[in-house]
Amino acid sequence: MKKIILTSFLLALGFTGCGEEQTKTIEYYMQHENAQELDAKVKECKNNPGEIGMTPNCINASKAAMQINMSKKDTRDYNY
Secondary structure: OHHHHHHHHHHHHHHHHHOOOOOOOHHHHHOHHHHHHHHHHHHHHHHOHHHHOOOHHHHHHHHHHHHHHHHHOOOOOOOO
16 A cells, blocks of 8 residues: 555656746746747747647746737827
């Protein structure tokens, strides 16, 4: 019985490292030096939205890309 529990524990421990890489923040993706990584992550997420589209890194990369695009837009103050 102890052998089964130990084996189960070791298997579970081994599978914990099989997920996505470390979660990166929106601020990380917005840094200029990470622009290529941002582009690559957004492209990867768009190519496989059903499997990885809702992972934390895809969400953060998408939000960072939107914020960067919004900051590039014309920011004139319109009086309505």
